[in-house]
Amino acid sequence: xxxxxxxxxxxxxxxxxxxxxxxxxxxxxxxxxxxxxxxxxxxxxxxxxxxxxxxxxxxxxxxxxxxxxxxxxxxxxxxxxxxxxxxxxxxxxxxxxxxxxxxxxxxxxxxxxxxxxxxxxxxxxxxxxxxxxxxxxxxxxxxxxxxxxxxxxxxxxxxxxxxxxxxxxxxxxxxxxxxxxxxxxxxxxxxxxxxxxxxxxxxxxxxxxxxxxxxxxxxxxxxxxxxxxxxxxxxxxxxxxxxxxxxxxxxxxxxxxxxxxxxxxxxxxxxxxxxxxxxxxxxxxxxxxxxxxxxxxxxxxxxxxxxxxxxxxxxxxxxxxxxxxxxxxxxxxxxxxxxxxxxxxxxxxxxxxxxxxxxxxxxxxxxxxxxxxxxxxxxxxxxxxxxxxxxxxxxxxxxxxxxxxxxxxxxxxxxxxx
Numbered sequence: 001x002x003x004x005x006x007x008x009x010x011x012x013x014x015x016x017x018x019x020x021x022x023x024x025x026x027x028x029x030x031x032x033x034x035x036x037x038x039x040x041x042x043x044x045x046x047x048x049x050x051x052x053x054x055x056x057x058x059x060x061x062x063x064x065x066x067x068x069x070x071x072x073x074x075x076x077x078x079x080x081x082x083x084x085x086x087x088x089x090x091x092x093x094x095x096x097x098x099x100x101x102x103x104x105x106x107x108x109x110x111x112x113x114x115x116x117x118x119x120x121x122x123x124x125x126x127x128x129x130x131x132x133x134x135x136x137x138x139x140x141x142x143x144x145x146x147x148x149x150x151x152x153x154x155x156x157x158x159x160x161x162x163x164x165x166x167x168x169x170x171x172x173x174x175x176x177x178x179x180x181x182x183x184x185x186x187x188x189x190x191x192x193x194x195x196x197x198x199x200x201x202x203x204x205x206x207x208x209x210x211x212x213x214x215x216x217x218x219x220x221x222x223x224x225x226x227x228x229x230x231x232x233x234x235x236x237x238x239x240x241x242x243x244x245x246x247x248x249x250x251x252x253x254x255x256x257x258x259x260x261x262x263x264x265x266x267x268x269x270x271x272x273x274x275x276x277x278x279x280x281x282x283x284x285x286x287x288x289x290x291x292x293x294x295x296x297x298x299x300x301x302x303x304x305x306x307x308x309x310x311x312x313x314x315x316x317x318x319x320x321x322x323x324x325x326x327x328x329x330x331x332x333x334x335x336x337x338x339x340x341x342x343x344x345x346x347x348x349x350x351x352x353x354x355x356x357x358x359x360x361x362x363x364x365x366x367x368x369x370x371x372x373x374x375x376x377x378x379x380x381x382x383x384x385x386x387x388x389x390x391x392x393x394x395x396x397x398x399x400x401x402x403x404x405x406x407x408x409x410x411x412x413x414x415x416x417x418x
Contacts (some may be wrong), residue, residue, distance in 0.1 A: 015107055042316045043352065043394055046273045047149070049135075049174065050301075050325040052280030053127060055339050056346035057331060057377060059100070059298065060116050060359065062366060064093040069366035073332040077339070079290045090114070094359050097290055099298035102306030103350070105344055110356040111309065111316075113348040113415055117361050118381040123373070125341035127281070130326035135175035137384065137404045144405070146374055147176035149272055152391055152404045154181065172270060174274050241265070248307045251300050253277050257308040265315055271395070278302065284336040303349060316351055320394050321415075323348035324383060330375055331366060344377030347386055353417050355392045359412050385409050389416045 061079050062070045071078045075369055079087050087095025088104045094116065096104050106112035118216065122139040124130050133139045137148030146154070183193035205226065212222030240262050246325050256275050263270050279297055287294045305323075324347050329339035344364075349356075363376040364370050372378040388400035388409045393416040 030050065043320070043389050044270050044273065045395060046260065046275070046319060046321045047176070048275045048277060048305075048321065048323045049131075050280050050323065051127075051131070051276055051278040052282075052325070053130070053278040053327045053329060053341055054325040055282055055286065055294065055346070056116070056325070056328040056341075056344070058286075058294065058329075059097050060090070060114055060346045061087040061095045061097065062093065062225045063087055063089065063095045066093075066363075066366040069331070070414070073366075075333070076288050076337055077286055077290070078286045085210060085289050090359050093363065097295070097298050099290070099295045100302035102302045103348075106306060106309065106350065107357055111351060111354060112352050113349045113356040113358055113360060115336065115349070115360045115381055115413070117364055117377055117379060118347045118383050118386060119325075119343065119345040119379045121379055123343070125327065125343075127326060132175055134324070134326055134383065138179075138406065141414040146179040147174065148361075148403050149176040149274065150178055150180035152395070152397055153272070155399055155402050156395065156397055174276070176274060177272075192216045243311045243313055246307050246311045248305045249313075251299050251304065254304045254307065255299055257304050258311070261308055261311040264312060264319060282329065283334065283338040283340060286333075286338040288337070294326075300318065309351060312351075317353075319351045320353055320390060321348070321350040322387070322390060323350070328377055331371060331377065332375070343372045344379045347383060349386070349390070349415060353390075355415055355417060358415075360415050381413070384409070385413065386415065393418045 057070065058074075058077060058079065063081070079085060079095070085098055088098055088101060089095050090104075090107065094114075096107070096114075103112050107114075120130055120134050122130070122133055124133070129142075132142055135147050136142065136144040136307070137151070138144040150311055208222070208226055212219050212226065242248070242258065242261070248258045253275070260270075260273055260275075263273075277297075280291075282294055286292060301323075305321065308321070312319055321369065325345050327342055329342040329344035331342070334340050360381070362380040364380050366377070368374060371380065384400075384404045384407050388404065388407075389412055391397035391400055391403060401407065
C-alpha cells in the first residue's frame with residue numbers, strides 16, 4: 001500500500017473540492033417534480049442552444065410560393081431546387097437541409113417536428129442581449145433574478161435525494177439556470193471523482209464529509225457534491241456501452257450527447273439538461289448552395305441528435321429535445337457570401353411526446369412587405385409558447401406564467417402531447 005503523505009492527501013482533497021466549484025453539456029438538473037402527473041418525474045428535457053444565430057432559412061428552406069423571394073435574395077447561398085444538394089421535402093411549403101438527412105428520417109417517423117418563424121419577440125440583433133433575454137425568459141428585461149429553467153425547477157420542486165444531485169453542471173452554466181436549486185459543476189463526467197491514491201479515498205471522504213457539515217450554503221453545496229461523487233462513481237463503474245450499431249460523430253456535441261444518454265439510461269433522475277453548440281454566426285463564406293462550414297455543422301448536428309435518439313432505445317419516449325438559437329439571419333445574403341443578424345428563426349423538437357412529421361407555426365411569407373423591418377423573417381410564434389407547452393405537457397409544470405413572467409400562452413399549437 002502506498003504511504004499516505006500529508007501532501008498527497010491534501011492534493012486529493014483539493015481536487016475533489018475543485019470539482020465542486022465547477023468548470024459543453026452545461027447544466028443538468030436532477031429532480032422529481034412535486035405533484036407532477038404520473039411519469040413526469042421520469043422524463044427529461046434536453047435544451048440545445050445554437051450560439052451565434054443560425055440561418056434558419058437555409059435549414060428549413062422555402063420550396064413553395066416563397067421560393068422565388070428566397071432565390072432572388074440568395075443568388076449563391078440558396079439550396080438548389082433539384083439534384084444532389086436539394087432540400088429534402090417536408091411538405092409542399094418547406095424542405096430540410098440535406099445535411100440533416102438523419103433528422104428527416106425521424107420526421108417521417110413522427111419523432112421530429114419543426115416550428116418555423118419562431119423566436120424572441122424583441123427587435124434586438126445583439127447576440128448577447130438576445131441570448132440573455134431568451135434564457136431569462138423576459139424579453140427586454142435583464143434584471144430578472146432567475147433563468148427560465150431555474151424557475152421551472154422552483155415551480156415543480158427538486159428532490160434532494162436524487163441519485164446524483166438536484167442540479168449538476170458539466171461546463172459553464174447558462175443564464176437559463178441562474179439560481180437553479182443546488183447546482184454541482186464538473187468539467188467531465190469521467191473526471192468527477194476523488195483524485196490521488198485510491199488507498200486513502202475513504203479517509204478523504206470522511207474528512208470532506210466532516211468539513212461540509214454545517215448550515216451555510218457552502219456547506220450544503222459541498223455535501224451535495226459529495227453525494228453526487230458517490231452516485232457518479234456507481235454510474236461510471238457500470239461498464240456502460242453505447243447501444244449496438246449506434247455511432248456518434250467524434251465531435252464535441254456527439255460526445256456530450258453520448259454522455260447524456262449514459263446518464264439518462266442510468267436512471268439517475270435527470271430532469272433537465274442544457275448544452276451549447278457555437279459557431280453559427282455565419283457572416284462570411286457561409287457555403288455556396290448550403291455547403292461549406294454551414295453544411296458541415298448541420299451534418300454534425302443531425303448525426304449527433306439522431307445517434308442520441310437511437311442510443312436512448314426505449315428511454316427515448318421519456319426524453320424531449322428542444323433545439324433553439326437566439327435569432328435567425330437576414331433574408332438577403334451579404335457581400336461576403338454570408339448572412340447577417342436577422343430576426344425570425346426555427347425551433348426543433350425531437351423525441352418523446354412530440355407530434356412529429358409536421359412544420360408548425362403561422363408562416364408570414366417572404367415578400368418585401370411581409371418581412372420584419374423589411375429585411376428579416378417575421379416572428380409569428382413566441383418561443384415561450386413552445387417551451388410552455390413542453391413544460392406543461394411533458395414535465396408537469398403547473399404554472400408557465402411563473403416560468404415566463406408577463407407572458408400568457410396562446411392557443412396550444414398541438415405540437416406536444418402528455
